[in-house]
Amino acid sequence: MLKMPPEKILFFALVAVSLAFVAFLHFGNSYENKPLFVFAYGGNLDKATFISRAGGFENAAPARLDGYRLVFQTNKNTEFGVANVVKDAGGSVPGVIYTLNMEQGRALDKSMGVPYFYGKISTKATLPDGTQMDVETYALAGEAFFAPPSRPTVEAAAKGLAQAGYGSVEADSLAKAAAEAGAAKVG
Numbered sequence: 001m002l003k004m005p006p007e008k009i010l011f012f013a014l015v016a017v018s019l020a021f022v023a024f025l026h027f028g029n030s031y032e033n034k035p036l037f038v039f040a041y042g043g044n045l046d047k048a049t050f051i052s053r054a055g056g057f058e059n060a061a062p063a064r065l066d067g068y069r070l071v072f073q074t075n076k077n078t079e080f081g082v083a084n085v086v087k088d089a090g091g092s093v094p095g096v097i098y099t100l101n102m103e104q105g106r107a108l109d110k111s112m113g114v115p116y117f118y119g120k121i122s123t124k125a126t127l128p129d130g131t132q133m134d135v136e137t138y139a140l141a142g143e144a145f146f147a148p149p150s151r152p153t154v155e156a157a158a159k160g161l162a163q164a165g166y167g168s169v170e171a172d173s174l175a176k177a178a179a180e181a182g183a184a185k186v187g
Contacts, residue, residue, distance in 0.1 A: 036105040039065055039125045039137040041095035042083020043153050045160020050098060053111040059099040062164045063125040064092050065137065070173065072153075072181035073144040075117065081147030081181050083157060084140045094161060094170040097125055097135055112138050148182040 035058065044050050050057065069091030072081035085093055100108065112118040119141040124132045154174065161170050 034102075036100040036102065037125075037133055037135045038098045038100055038105070038108065039063060039095050039123070039135040040098055040160075041065065041070060041085060041093050041137070041157075043156040043160070044083075045096055045164060046156040047160070047163055049156050049160070054098070054100060054104045054108040056104055057098040057100055058104075060096050060164075061127060062094070062166070063097045063127050063133070063135075064094050065123065065125050066092050067123075068093050070177040072147060072149040072177055073140055074147040075140045075142045075144045078147070080150040080153065082140070082149065082153065084144060085137065086139075086144075094164070094166050094173070095125070095137075096160070096164050097127070097133060114138070115141055117141060146181045149178055154178050 040050060044053065047060070065085060067087060067089060068085040069088040070093045071084050071086055073084045074081050109120070114120060117140070118138040120136050121139050122134065122136055125135045125137075126132050157174055158171060161174065
């Protein structure tokens with residue numbers, strides 16, 4: 001058995017710790033590389049709209065947000081409402097889970113007006129096979145008021161529902177939410 005002098009043991013220990021530190025600095029915090037899962041609904045269902053807000057996405061999968069319902073509201077003194085989710089034990093909101101990198105997540109937050117217009121909530125979304133995923137989604141910040149959506153807002157949401165493979169049941173729930181907010185019949 002080889003015996004090593006204590007100073008060599010100390011030297012190798014310091015080298016190992018230094019290499020670990022350099023590796024940590026080089027590879028960075030794994031949080032920065034962790035994908036973000038964002039549940040999108042309303043106008044963000046439309047892929048072109050979403051890309052314009054986030055700068056892209058890695059993946060998209062249809063999902064639903066149980067325990068919420070879709071409404072059109074505003075928290076500002078504006079003419080038109082935007083899509084919002086509110087808690088409703090019997091409700092379900094059709095949507096898409098987008099997988100984003102951190103840069104795309106920051107861009108989306110900025111375009112959504114976080115934290116002043118929309119805020120972020122952590123919740124679970126359900127995939128078509130019943131699997132639940134931890135996701136973040138957006139809900140209006142502060143006190144919200146019902147307001148009818150603009151036609152382009154509803155059209156982007158309807159287009160996104162079709163892109164995600166949803167049918168007439170989901171389209172009807174969109175029209176119902178728009179009508180409840182005081183909008184004319186969506187066509």
